[in-house]
Each structure stands twice: as C-alpha cells, then as structure tokens.
Amino acid sequence: MVLIVQKYGGSSVHSIERIRRVAERVVATHREGHDVVVVLSAMGDTTDELLDLARQITPLPHPRERDMLLTVGERISNALAAMAIRALGERACSLTGPQAGVFTTSEYGNARIVEVAPQRIRRELDRGAIVLVAGFQGLSRDTDDITTLGRGGSDTTAIALAAALKADICEIHTDVDGVYSADPRIVPRAALLHHIGYEAMQEMAAAGSKVLALRSVEYARRCGVPIHVRSAYGDRPGTTVSGAPDDADAGRSTITGVAHDTSGAKVTVTGVPNDPAAVGRLVRTVADAGGEIDMLVHNAAPPKGGRTDITFVLAGDGALAALAALRGRAAEIGFEEVSHDEDVGKISLIGSGMRTCPGVTATFCETLAAAGVNIEIISTSEIRISVLCRTARVADAVRALHTAFRLDTDDSEGEAPVHAGTGR
Structure with a gap:
C-alpha cells in the first residue's frame, strides 16, 4: 500500500x-x-x-x-x-x-x-x-x-x-x-x-x-x-x-529554464554614509519591516569617507512597508534620499550546467544586447544569472534567452496550457 x-x-x-x-x-x-x-x-x-x-x-x-x-x-x-x-x-x-x-x-x-x-x-x-x-x-x-x-x-x-x-x-x-x-x-x-x-x-x-x-x-x-x-x-x-x-x-542544454518576475520594485538609497554600521542599519530596517532584499548593489564610495549609493530589489509584497520604515529612519541612518521604481522586471537563467560551461554569462549578455534589452542590475550565482530591465522588455528578453540557449521544443508538450491561478 x-x-x-x-x-x-x-x-x-x-x-x-x-x-x-x-x-x-x-x-x-x-x-x-x-x-x-x-x-x-x-x-x-x-x-x-x-x-x-x-x-x-x-x-x-x-x-x-x-x-x-x-x-x-x-x-x-x-x-x-x-x-x-x-x-x-x-x-x-x-x-x-x-x-x-x-x-x-x-x-x-x-x-x-x-x-x-x-x-x-x-x-x-x-x-x-x-x-x-x-x-x-x-x-x-x-x-x-x-x-x-x-x-x-x-x-x-x-x-x-x-x-x-x-x-x-x-x-x-x-x-x-x-x-x-x-x-x-x-x-x-x-x-x-x-x-x-x-x-x-x-x-x-x-x-x-x-x-x-x-x-x-x-x-x-x-x-x-x-x-x-x-x-x-x-x-x-x-x-x-x-x-x-x-x-x-x-x-539538451546546460540550462534548465528561464524565469521572470515583475512584482518587485527597484529601490535606490542615495547619500549613505561610507560606514558598515550605516549599511547594516539600513538592511536591518528593511528586514524588520518584512522586506526581502534581492540583487543588492553597493556602489564604491570615494576614499577617506564620503557617501555612497545602494540599490536593491524589493519583493512586491513588502516594498511599501519597507520604504516607509526607511524614510522614518533616514535621519538616524544618515542617508539623503530613498526612491523606488516599480517599472522593472527580473529575468533569470537557471541551470546546474553553468558550473562547468564557460561563456554562459557572455552569451546571456550578448543575447539581451541583440534583443535591445538594457541591463540595469546583474547578479549571478553558481547556477543562476539574473538581470533587471524595464517591464515592457521582459517578454522579449525571456523569448530571446529561451531560443539562444536552445530550450525551445517542437513537440506538443510545449503548447501553452490554460492558467487559472496558482492557489495557495
């Protein structure tokens, strides 16, 4: 049984x-x-x-x-x-x-x-x-x-x-x-x-x-x-x-698939003190407000002090609360301004074969360039490459990458099924 x-x-x-x-x-x-x-x-x-x-x-x-x-x-x-x-x-x-x-x-x-x-x-x-x-x-x-x-x-x-x-x-x-x-x-x-x-x-x-x-x-x-x-x-x-x-x-390829997400927002915090404690307080503020940080970019600050900018992606569900929390602690953390941009989408290429296949990142970037997709942020792991671009270009980017990495299929299992929702 x-x-x-x-x-x-x-x-x-x-x-x-x-x-x-x-x-x-x-x-x-x-x-x-x-x-x-x-x-x-x-x-x-x-x-x-x-x-x-x-x-x-x-x-x-x-x-x-x-x-x-x-x-x-x-x-x-x-x-x-x-x-x-x-x-x-x-x-x-x-x-x-x-x-x-x-x-x-x-x-x-x-x-x-x-x-x-x-x-x-x-x-x-x-x-x-x-x-x-x-x-x-x-x-x-x-x-x-x-x-x-x-x-x-x-x-x-x-x-x-x-x-x-x-x-x-x-x-x-x-x-x-x-x-x-x-x-x-x-x-x-x-x-x-x-x-x-x-x-x-x-x-x-x-x-x-x-x-x-x-x-x-x-x-x-x-x-x-x-x-x-x-x-x-x-x-x-x-x-x-x-x-x-x-x-x-x-x-068939070193790649398993291409995923995308348009629910997040790009957040930019400008004028952050070039101090590890300030960055730690900023990230902790977002976490305590329930925000999930992804694709964080910490721009290099001038030597001998100065200020820097930090850009990251926030999941859609927690963005508003996290932004309110950051603005409420602006003076305490010491940054100048925080802004957000919801007109962005994330495209990711996933595959365990990336570990042993050189040139995947180059092909990825060349494919998006040929499709006219501008990369705003890029991050990588051993089995994933993710980029941020304008929402309107997400579908073009997904299709271009899927074809470039030979994931397209001609059999009937590639036909689009009916989507009625994801449940819970």
Missing part, C-alpha cells in the same frame, strides 16, 4: 462542481488501494474576499485577528470536499491545521512550520478514512494562537505532512501540466520538464516561477520529499522534483 499526499490549489476548488471533481479524483486514488491525505487551498478568491472584509473594518487589521479570519477559507473547502467524498461512499475526515498536528513559529501571516505531530491523521488512516487537512495554517505553541504560513502555505503544509508521515510521494495538483522551461504564456515552445532537481527548482521559484512556492521546495529538499507536480484537470505525466540530477529533458 502506498501513502500519497495530494494538494489542490484554489482554482481547483473554485466552485462546488470543481470540488466534486477533486473528490472523484481523490476517491479514485483511494480505490486503487492507496492511503490518501489531501490538502486543499481556499476556494478561488475567498482569501481576497476575507481580506476585503477585514479592511472594511480597519485599513490595518490586527495580525492575530487577520490570521484567525483567513484560516476560515481552507476549513470551508476541506469540509465541503470531505462531504463530497462521503457522498461518493467513502469515509472522510476533515481537520484544521492544528487538529492535524501542524505547529509553527509565532509570526502572524508568515509563520514557519517547526513540527508536525501526525498521530490524529494516522488514526484516521488506520480506520480507512481519507484525511483532508486545511493548508496554510498551524498553531504556535509559544502563543497558543492560530497562525498562517504566507505565500505557498498550502504547498508547504502538504510537503511537511508528507515528510512527517513518510509518504511515498507528495502530489501538487495545479492548473498547469507541470514545470516548464519558461512561462508557456510567453514562450509557446517552452518544454515540459519531466524531472528537475531541488536546487534548480529552488532557483526557479525564487526567480519568479509560480508553480511551486520557494519555501515549499526548501522544505522538500531539507526533508528529502519527492514532489510530483501534475495538472488537476488531466492525466499528463507532469514533473517530478527530487534530489536526483536533472534528466535528459533539461540536458
């Missing part, structure tokens, strides 16, 4: 009819003789609607009460799916995150899972039930409060449960067929990757690929949980993410 953890995103349970379809897929898996644990996101736009209700009360909802409110969405979808499974003649039991033994840190809105105690799930499985667990939530033992896990929280819940239960596989059912070498809405000839390693998948997620959340991939890598990304609407083979080397599908 195989133990399978399945996760379905918000678009997969957007309506009662879709919930019934998910229930049918789950029951079919169970009737093949497998134990099944299911994690469901909230239905469609439920989370946004709940946030809107909170903001009608106050522009800045209290974080504790906001988390208490937002966990309702996942409880609704999981309870409805359990009812649908029971209507099909199978036993089912829906659980909240805390009932399932998911324990977290105490940060409201962005907690991390620290432990999963799955005894309740085990008991229900032993009774022959299909167990449904509300994703995106847990319980802080420090405060005894409900917490939410932030972006990709349901993916992370599913992978954490798979690790704790020693499941044979964790299936992430989403609205695309798997992980592609680029966004197929921009690159119609993008290739469906049958396998990708944890390291490359982490870089893809960090660079803007929306198929899997970065934190969920980090958790899977740490615990050695194999992930199978599949469509929630069909039976195509999908993509396996594991610790094995990338397969021949990605091996």
